[in-house]
């Protein structure tokens with residue numbers, strides 16, 4: 001997930017995008033692609049909204065390119081803090097996504113890129129929990 005470190009918010013407004021990956025089976029998943037930042041105009045140092053159209057196009061493109069195996073896995077965005085934690089708005093937005101009928105997975109990943117560390121969380125059964133991710 002080196003791609004994520006490149007988005008570290010050393011300066012400028014928040015960035016955000018989506019994660020695409022595959023189901024390996026036995027409750028194992030692999031994130032394969034991190035989208036470029038895709039935010040709508042008006043992002044500030046502490047807030048941004050990702051562009052839904054561009055995000056959908058990215059997910060669709062990955063799906064086609066992977067022979068229909070890569071699907072939407074979640075969201076990434078940046079925080080201008082060393083060790084980020086999700087805001088209330090972050091949590092409610094991913095919980096909302098988890099309940100969308102077109103979400104094919106029983107969870108949504110929330111990734112927040114901080115200046116020193118990356119927060120990984122997962123919404124499952126309407127609650128967010130911190131998860132550990134193996135980098136390969």
Ligand SMILES: [Zn+2]
Pocket residue numbers: 077078079086087090112
């Ligand atoms: Zn946030």
